[in-house]
Amino acid sequence: MPESVDDLLDALRAAGGRVTAPRRAVVGALVDAKGHVTAEELTALVRDKHPDVAESTVYRILDELERLELVVHVHLGHGPASYHLAQTPHAHLVCTTCNRVVEIPIARFARLTRQLETDHGFVPDYAHFAIVGRCEACREPARRPRRQPR
Amino acid sequence: MPESVDDLLDALRAAGGRVTAPRRAVVGALVDAKGHVTAEELTALVRDKHPDVAESTVYRILDELERLELVVHVHLGHGPASYHLAQTPHAHLVCTTCNRVVEIPIARFARLTRQLETDHGFVPDYAHFAIVGRCEACREPARRPRRQPR
DNA sequence: TTCGATGCAAATAGTTTGCATTCTA
DNA sequence: TAGAATGCAAACTATTTGCATCGAA
Numbered sequence: 001m002p003e004s005v006d007d008l009l010d011a012l013r014a015a016g017g018r019v020t021a022p023r024r025a026v027v028g029a030l031v032d033a034k035g036h037v038t039a040e041e042l043t044a045l046v047r048d049k050h051p052d053v054a055e056s057t058v059y060r061i062l063d064e065l066e067r068l069e070l071v072v073h074v075h076l077g078h079g080p081a082s083y084h085l086a087q088t089p090h091a092h093l094v095c096t097t098c099n100r101v102v103e104i105p106i107a108r109f110a111r112l113t114r115q116l117e118t119d120h121g122f123v124p125d126y127a128h129f130a131i132v133g134r135c136e137a138c139r140e141p142a143r144r145p146r147r148q149p150r
Numbered sequence: 151m152p153e154s155v156d157d158l159l160d161a162l163r164a165a166g167g168r169v170t171a172p173r174r175a176v177v178g179a180l181v182d183a184k185g186h187v188t189a190e191e192l193t194a195l196v197r198d199k200h201p202d203v204a205e206s207t208v209y210r211i212l213d214e215l216e217r218l219e220l221v222v223h224v225h226l227g228h229g230p231a232s233y234h235l236a237q238t239p240h241a242h243l244v245c246t247t248c249n250r251v252v253e254i255p256i257a258r259f260a261r262l263t264r265q266l267e268t269d270h271g272f273v274p275d276y277a278h279f280a281i282v283g284r285c286e287a288c289r290e291p292a293r294r295p296r297r298q299p300r
Numbered sequence: 301t302t303c304g305a306t307g308c309a310a311a312t313a314g315t316t317t318g319c320a321t322t323c324t325a
Numbered sequence: 326t327a328g329a330a331t332g333c334a335a336a337c338t339a340t341t342t343g344c345a346t347c348g349a350a
Contacts, residue, residue, distance in 0.1 A: 093272045112262045121286025122243045129282045136271025
């Protein structure tokens with residue numbers, strides 16, 4: 001599973017693609033971010049050094065990286081999709097109040113998965129759409145919910 | 151749990167609202183539809199009889215009905231949200247290939263819910279965001295996936 | 301020197317909002 | 326007849342696309 005900037009750029013090249021300044025910058029930002037970033041956030045990171053990279057270019061680079069299965073995107077609820085490097089697949093718990101995201105191993109869902117498959121022939125894809133709900137801090141009546149801007 | 155057109159209109163009136171032709175039509179269409187409908191689908195249904203009801207009006211009526219907890223909306227994946235009358239809360243399994251939706255009782259998730267709460271203090275809200283995956287028919291290698299237009 | 305990648309602008313989908321007008325209560 | 330609800334157009338957010346230009350190989 002390639003995770004360094006050079007590995008990722010090599011993979012792009014190996015797929016017949018070209019290594020350009022925007023691609024270097026997007027891949028670099030993605031590796032540095034080490035987590036979930038939206039296309040908009042990624043564009044902002046890239047523009048620190050390369051102010052005129054277009055957001056559509058960032059989308060296109062992300063699409064290409066996804067096609068090569070180097071990057072994955074998740075829908076964390078309302079709002080834009082988040083992208084991250086393709087690691088071992090994991091599910092996302094998203095708090096609808098504070099927007100915090102917790103990653104949890106798919107293995108935790110083994111029982112439910114078995115049940116859904118047995119009862120409904122349905123194989124869930126936990127990695128691509130989050131499970132939304134409320135986290136501990138935001139349910140605590142005592143503590144104030146730590147609401148975060150979107 | 152009010153589910154007849156008159157009950158719903160009464161509830162709107164009781165909340166200080168007014169009963170208008172668009173409201174009658176939207177509530178009627180929602181009751182007739184007996185399932186998940188998008189705002190666009192609902193608008194089309196309403197326009198059979200009342201051709202100049204604006205889609206923004208449908209959204210506003212749906213918002214008001216949700217505020218009164220008479221209607222609920224679900225995000226079934228990509229694409230528009232779906233609305234339905236507020237019945238006993240249920241989760242939605244959505245096939246990413248054929249877009250078919252299966253409703254299943256939240257009770258099925260009891261174990262997972264307990265686990266997520268114990269391990270992460272997280273209380274999932276299965277009713278508001280679907281669980282996506284692939285249904286039996288679409289995984290069958292023999293049968294052709296029955297892909298449906300969006 | 302070719303053709304893949306980019307920047308820019310415009311298109312798209314889904315939803316929301318501002319405002320003048322309509323119509324219920 | 327007050328003010329809630331509506332229609333219409335425009336704004337908005339997230340994303341995609343067309344096209345002329347640029348630049349990596």
